[in-house]
Structures are given as structure tokens and as C-alpha cells.
Amino acid sequence: MMKDLTAPIVRELLKKSQHIAIIAHVRPDGDAIGSVMGLYHFLKKKGTKVSPILPSIYPAFLGFIPESEDILIPERDENQESEEALATADLIFVLDFNDPNRVDSLKDILKKSTATKVMLDHHLQPVDCWDYGVSDPTASSAAELVYNFIELLGEEQEINEAIATALYAGICSDTGRFKFNVNGRLHRIVGHLIEAGADAEYINGQIFDSMTEARLRFVGFCLSERMTVYPEYKTALMYLSSKDFRKFEHQPGDTEGLVNYPLSLGNVRFVALLKEGKDRIKISFRSKGDFSVNAFSRENFSGGGHFNAAGGSHIGTLEEAKQKILSLLPKYEEELVAEF
Ligand code: 5GP
Ligand code: MN
Numbered sequence: 001m002m003k004d005l006t007a008p009i010v011r012e013l014l015k016k017s018q019h020i021a022i023i024a025h026v027r028p029d030g031d032a033i034g035s036v037m038g039l040y041h042f043l044k045k046k047g048t049k050v051s052p053i054l055p056s057i058y059p060a061f062l063g064f065i066p067e068s069e070d071i072l073i074p075e076r077d078e079n080q081e082s083e084e085a086l087a088t089a090d091l092i093f094v095l096d097f098n099d100p101n102r103v104d105s106l107k108d109i110l111k112k113s114t115a116t117k118v119m120l121d122h123h124l125q126p127v128d129c130w131d132y133g134v135s136d137p138t139a140s141s142a143a144e145l146v147y148n149f150i151e152l153l154g155e156e157q158e159i160n161e162a163i164a165t166a167l168y169a170g171i172c173s174d175t176g177r178f179k180f181n182v183n184g185r186l187h188r189i190v191g192h193l194i195e196a197g198a199d200a201e202y203i204n205g206q207i208f209d210s211m212t213e214a215r216l217r218f219v220g221f222c223l224s225e226r227m228t229v230y231p232e233y234k235t236a237l238m239y240l241s242s243k244d245f246r247k248f249e250h251q252p253g254d255t256e257g258l259v260n261y262p263l264s265l266g267n268v269r270f271v272a273l274l275k276e277g278k279d280r281i282k283i284s285f286r287s288k289g290d291f292s293v294n295a296f297s298r299e300n301f302s303g304g305g306h307f308n309a310a311g312g313s314h315i316g317t318l319e320e321a322k323q324k325i326l327s328l329l330p331k332y333e334e335e336l337v338a339e340f
Helices: 007-016 030-044 081-088 100-112 142-152 161-174 184-195 200-208 213-225 242-247 258-264 293-301 318-337
Strands: 019-023 049-053 091-095 116-121 132-135 227-230 235-240 270-276 281-287 309-314
Touching: 007 142, 019 030, 019 081, 019 100, 030 049, 030 091, 030 142, 030 161, 049 081, 081 100, 091 142, 116 142, 132 142, 142 161, 142 184, 161 184, 161 200, 213 227, 213 235, 213 258, 235 258, 235 318, 242 270, 258 270, 258 281, 270 318, 281 293, 281 318, 293 309, 293 318, 309 318
Parallel strands: 019 049, 019 091, 091 116, 116 132, 235 270
Antiparallel strands: 227 235, 270 281, 281 309
């Protein structure tokens, strides 16, 4: 059973550890990198050796986060530094995921490690394999949970520009620019982050208004050529083949946020975006209202996530995955078309 974090426990854990690793999920988004780097900058100030790790490369537009070039990532390591750091750390912080399989090639090292593992996460249904932690699906982001962690220690005054920038980036990414899971407390936290040095206009500009022309045209292509709306199920389906990715010289992060566009349609409340990968079809699900894409993904695509934002995958062809989703729609029709 995962134990709750208290200030004395955290102080004791930090005091006795020599090397802390911090890791988030594969295909990191703004919250994954923001929460990792926020906690990294906070812990580094204490003088302990800290290694920030990501299982795969982050989108280039998140490279503005201070010292992101120091993050250990297997695909850009020359000497397996990420594996080494994760294997030798005596305290590991697990941020923005709750299932050890979400770290891709690093999962065996993470599972085998005898380090104390502390999870700070906001996804549903955590796997019970962590020593300590917080599982709060009502939290906007893992970055908010890192802020709470700092607050638990009574050290909010330690929040400097680097910490504030990283945490702000995490919060504005996961709330879709302060649209989802926001409340008064979150806005007060954000207020403090701005006072502590986060430049809101700059960060929003970097994350949301720094597209390349190729990426924006790719979005246009996806919406005009690859989206089908099924009004009878209030559903939209989008798909991208490996050929599409090659044609548009796709870069990591180019499809970030794409799945949200069809949700802006008044008659759509469920969206699936299917992406053909090397060994599987990766699927992103989004919904608005009370249709749980976490449940839909868990039940049918070995995935999970949040109530209104989840992911999963299908081993097989793109066409099969599309047909599978279409054939499932009648089963969920009642939930999908119910009045808000
Ligand atoms: P995205 O569609 O943006 O990749 O992911 C949406 C949300 O679902 C994110 O919070 C992400 O961490 C989570 N998620 C994505 N793919 C998976 C998956 O395969 N399994 C689980 N458990 N969660 C996922
Ligand atoms: Mn998150």
C-alpha cells in the first residue's frame, strides 16, 4: 500500500538520500517535463545529486524550460546515462504517471530498483507499487502536485524563476490554457508562480504560438483530409498513417493538441486520434462532459489516463483499429448521445 507523504517523512527521505532520480512518462508533454524540471530545480538547490530523466525526447517547443538540455533521455544519451542514473538512485520521484509500464524501455530498471519510490500523480487507478505518494485525479497537473509538495515542506519562498517557469509550463499545458480542472486555489498558485518569476506571456508564446509553418499546414491537412464526424454518436475520428508522417516530415510534438480540435465542434463530445507507429497504433482519446475515456480506453485499448483525456494502443493495422472503434460506438451510444 502506498503511504501518504507527510513533512517529517519527506524531510527524512531527502536527508538520507545521496542520489535522487526524477522521471516522467514516455512521449512527455508540457506537464511531464514541467513537473520533472520544477522538482529538479527545487531539489538541486538543496545540494543533493539529482538526475532528471525522460523515457523519450520532448517536443522542441518545450526546450525553453531552463536546463532542459541536461535531462537524461535514452535516445540522446551517449553512455546510457539515463539507465545508469535510474539504476543507481536511492530515491526516485515518479511524476505524471502511475503505472511502471509508462516509461517504455526504462520499465525493467524502474521495477527492479530497490530505491524508495515516491509518486506524485493525477491519473486514475494507480498501480499499487510505489512506497509513498499522492494520487489526486482532481489535481490539474503533476506540476500542481509538485507545488503542493514544496508547500508541504513550507518552502514556497524557495521557488525561483526556474522552478516557477517549469511549473507554470506544466499547469498551462495540462489545463489547456486554464480551461480544465481549474479552481481558485490553482489560480492562486499560478499567481505565486508569476510573482516568483514565471513570465506567463513568454511561456504561453513558447508553448502555443511557436509552430512551424509545416506543423500548422499538417494540422490543416489532418482536419480537412483525416477527420470524419459521426453526428449520430457525437463522435469524431482522426487518423494518421506512417506515410502521412513521412510526407509532412513529422517532428515529435507536431500532433500535440491536435486531438482537441474536433472537441470544439458543438455536436462532438468524443474524439479518437489514431497514429500509426512502428509496432502499434497509438490512440489518443478526448471527451467533454460525462463520457469517461479512461474507462473506454481501459476496457478496449489497454490504456487509461484521465476521465476526459486518455490514451491506449492497438496492436495491428490502422484500419483494424478504426473499425474496432466504429464497431464499439453502438455499445456506448446511450452515454455518448445523452443530454449534458
Ligand atoms: P495523450 O493522448 O495526450 O497521449 O494522453 C492523454 C492522457 O492519457 C495523458 O495524461 C497520458 O499520460 C495518458 N495516457 C496516454 N497513453 C496512455 C496509455 O497507453 N496508458 C495509460 N495508462 N495512460 C495513457
Ligand atoms: Mn499531467
